[in-house]
Amino acid sequence: MSTNxxxxxxxxxxxxxxxxxxxxxxxxxxxxxxxxxxxWVVGAFAIITLAAPxxxxxxxxxxxxxxxxxxxxxxxxxxxxxxxxxxxxVELKGLVDGGREDLRPxxxxxxxxxxxxxxxxxxxxxxxxVYLLGTDYLGRDMLARTxxxxxxxxxxxxxxxxxxxxxxIIIGAIAGYxxxxxxxxxxxxxxxxxxxxxxxxxxxxMAMFHxxxxxxIVILFVAIALVSWLTIARVVRGQIISLKNAEFIEAxxxxxxxxxxxxFRHLIPNTLGVIIIFATLSLPSFIMSESFLSFLGLGVSAxxxxxxxxxxxxxxxxxxxxxxxxxxxxxMTIFLFAMNFLGDGLRVALxxxxxxxx
Amino acid sequence: xxxxxxxxxxxxxxTMFVIVTLSFFLIRFAPGGPFSAEKKVPAQVLQNLMKKYHxxxxxxxxxxxxxxxxxxxDLGPSFRYKDMTxxxxxxxxMPNSMLLGTLSLALAVALGxxxxxxxxxxxxxxxxxxxxxxxxVGISVPLFVIGPLLQLVFAMxxxxxxxxxxxxxxxxxxxxxxxxITLSFPYxxxxxxxxxxxxxxxxxxxxxxxxxxxGLKESTVxxxxxxxxxxxxxxxxxxxxxxxxxxxxxxxxxIFLVPGVGKIFVQSALNRDYTLIMxxxxxxxxxxxxxxxxxxxxxxxxxxxxxxx
Numbered sequence: 284m285s286t287n288x289x290x291x292x293x294x295x296x297x298x299x300x301x302x303x304x305x306x307x308x309x310x311x312x313x314x315x316x317x318x319x320x321x322x323w324v325v326g327a328f329a330i331i332t333l334a335a336p337x338x339x340x341x342x343x344x345x346x347x348x349x350x351x352x353x354x355x356x357x358x359x360x361x362x363x364x365x366x367x368x369x370x371x372x373v374e375l376k377g378l379v380d381g382g383r384e385d386l387r388p389x390x391x392x393x394x395x396x397x398x399x400x401x402x403x404x405x406x407x408x409x410x411x412x413v414y415l416l417g418t419d420y421l422g423r424d425m426l427a428r429t430x431x432x433x434x435x436x437x438x439x440x441x442x443x444x445x446x447x448x449x450x451x452i453i454i455g456a457i458a459g460y461x462x463x464x465x466x467x468x469x470x471x472x473x474x475x476x477x478x479x480x481x482x483x484x485x486x487x488x489m490a491m492f493h494x495x496x497x498x499x500i501v502i503l504f505v506a507i508a509l510v511s512w513l514t515i516a517r518v519v520r521g522q523i524i525s526l527k528n529a530e531f532i533e534a535x536x537x538x539x540x541x542x543x544x545x546x547f548r549h550l551i552p553n554t555l556g557v558i559i560i561f562a563t564l565s566l567p568s569f570i571m572s573e574s575f576l577s578f579l580g581l582g583v584s585a586x587x588x589x590x591x592x593x594x595x596x597x598x599x600x601x602x603x604x605x606x607x608x609x610x611x612x613x614x615m616t617i618f619l620f621a622m623n624f625l626g627d628g629l630r631v632a633l634x635x636x637x638x639x640x641x
Numbered sequence: 642x643x644x645x646x647x648x649x650x651x652x653x654x655x656t657m658f659v660i661v662t663l664s665f666f667l668i669r670f671a672p673g674g675p676f677s678a679e680k681k682v683p684a685q686v687l688q689n690l691m692k693k694y695h696x697x698x699x700x701x702x703x704x705x706x707x708x709x710x711x712x713x714x715d716l717g718p719s720f721r722y723k724d725m726t727x728x729x730x731x732x733x734x735m736p737n738s739m740l741l742g743t744l745s746l747a748l749a750v751a752l753g754x755x756x757x758x759x760x761x762x763x764x765x766x767x768x769x770x771x772x773x774x775x776x777x778v779g780i781s782v783p784l785f786v787i788g789p790l791l792q793l794v795f796a797m798x799x800x801x802x803x804x805x806x807x808x809x810x811x812x813x814x815x816x817x818x819x820x821x822i823t824l825s826f827p828y829x830x831x832x833x834x835x836x837x838x839x840x841x842x843x844x845x846x847x848x849x850x851x852x853x854x855x856g857l858k859e860s861t862v863x864x865x866x867x868x869x870x871x872x873x874x875x876x877x878x879x880x881x882x883x884x885x886x887x888x889x890x891x892x893x894x895x896i897f898l899v900p901g902v903g904k905i906f907v908q909s910a911l912n913r914d915y916t917l918i919m920x921x922x923x924x925x926x927x928x929x930x931x932x933x934x935x936x937x938x939x940x941x942x943x944x945x946x947x948x949x950x
Contacts, residue, residue: 479663479926480922482891484922487918574783608790
């Protein structure tokens with residue numbers, strides 16, 4: 284068996300070119316078409332939301348009371364208004380021609396109205412606005428609101444994930460490396476917090492400290508981060524325990540490396556794969572938690588919006604104006620889909636057991 | 642085994658203690674009391690109110706008093722709903738939530754396992770692809786999107802089902818259909834994916850090859866050998882699934898106007914109805930912890946590889 288000492292081999296002892304874990308994972312990820320598609324979609328979402336301030340979209344807070352509940356359309360708001368009146372005239376004309384003489388004054392009145400609407404549209408520069416995805420109940424552009432909503436939702440996801448991963452790595456690494464009484468103590472705490480009904484605690488925190496404006500987003504971050512590091516702490520601890528007696532750690536120690544160096548330079552890089560998988564899979568779950576709270580009216584407050592608040596606003600009046608529900612719901616669903624595919628793809632790609640296989 | 646059960650049972654006590662203590666102090670330190678809203682009450686009335694609910698005592702004494710009452714099973718009066726105790730409010734709404742939750746979990750488990758078996762046996766055929774695409778939808782689309790969409794399609798457009806309500810309404814049992822489907826969908830999806838993966842793994846194992854080599858019928862191999870081993874992960878998933886269903890039911894009850902605990906929970910959180918929030922958190926946590934405990938024990942009985950010292 285040992286003919287290939289010092290060279291990378293696969294399970295059949297065939298010689299293969301040595302590749303790093305990352306190059307290998309990237310190669311496997313590229314072959315997974317759904318994961319790659321997910322990566323593209325996530326990237327597109329990230330670019331659009333990051334570039335939102337310089338994109339040619341309308342302000343997401345400006346209200347236009349003459350443009351409320353407009354359907355998605357490529358035409359300008361003014362021409363939609365004219366069309367609506369013209370359609371009414373055609374309807375009435377049909378009725379009048381069919382013998383309803385009593386409706387003639389009504390028709391003439393609307394004909395006159397058409398002129399005034401046309402004059403209005405020509406005069407008002409705002410009528411040239413085009414709402415690609417329609418407007419909401421206050422005449423705000425749904426496209427802008429969905430993009431800015433995505434900004435907040437994704438920010439919650441990213442910040443939640445980063446805090447969870449940082450706290451989790453530190454606690455997990457300390458518990459796993461130190462072992463003994465400290466490990467027992469830390470894991471006991473984790474167990475107890477694990478038993479708490481997570482969402483209920485977050486709901487209580489949000490209800491208690493819920494105020495208008497930016498502070499509610501900060502509370503949301505704190506509330507989500509406080510209870511989200513548990514899983515990653517357990518995973519990292521498990522990994523560290525299984526690695527801390529490995530030869531390369533012994534080698535590092537014999538060369539005089541300190542505890543901090545061993546943990547942060549040798550142990551944690553080896554658990555990075557697991558951490559990345561966890562992070563990509565937990566990002567959508569944070570976004571869902573945030574939207575869940577916003578849906579209940581406990582999350583982001585107006586005029587800021589997240590996908591959750593947009594969906595919950597859209598639910599009211601969804602029978603008449605379905606786009607108000609469908610636009611944010613679709614945007615959110617597509618993003619979560621992409622994230623899940625990407626996470627699954629990464630899990631397969633970073634699985635050390637599938638190294639050097641296709 | 643008995644020793645393990647007792648030890649596991651004892652370990653529930655500190656968790657419950659932390660939950661009660663944490664929620665008590667969290668809520669007491671929150672800005673704005675239960676009587677600080679809307680109307681201004683005269684000072685004397687406020688004082689009497691404070692006295693009636695023992696809120697003029699020191700925090701320590703209030704805590705001890707509350708703890709003593711909980712041990713006796715009394716969750717106290719509601720601050721907002723006059724003449725109602727927390728016990729009565731929870732008793733009134735709990736059966737509805739329980740019915741919704743149990744039905745959803747049962748549906749998710751039954752359907753999830755069935756779909757998992759089919760897609761594992763028809764791996765990479767169209768049945769598998771359809772089922773797994775559906776499962777991805779279930780995992781990616783949040784409850785509060787699925788619920789309103791179902792309402793939009795089946796209640797408003799097709800008019801097959803009532804938009805909202807509960808079985809006590811005129812529409813009767815029909816009102817159950819949409820909430821149960823909405824609530825069970827994500828867990829159905831997880832269970833389907835998990836059972837597919839674990840069945841595929843077990844199918845490759847040696848003992849299944851042995852069973853096949855003995856000439857057993859395929860149905861016996863699947864039913865007696867494969868499923869027994871493959872369904873263990875599902876049992877351990879029941880704990881998290883149950884807790885998810887409990888929190889999920891808060892949203893589902895809000896969407897479909899179900900008179901359950903979840904709906905009261907959101908209201909009481911916004912009302913700062915101290916005793917009611919705490920009562921609900923305690924009841925929820927108790928259910929969760931007991932469920933996790935039961936799942937652990939059941940798992941121990943089912944999996945012969947686990948030996949309890």
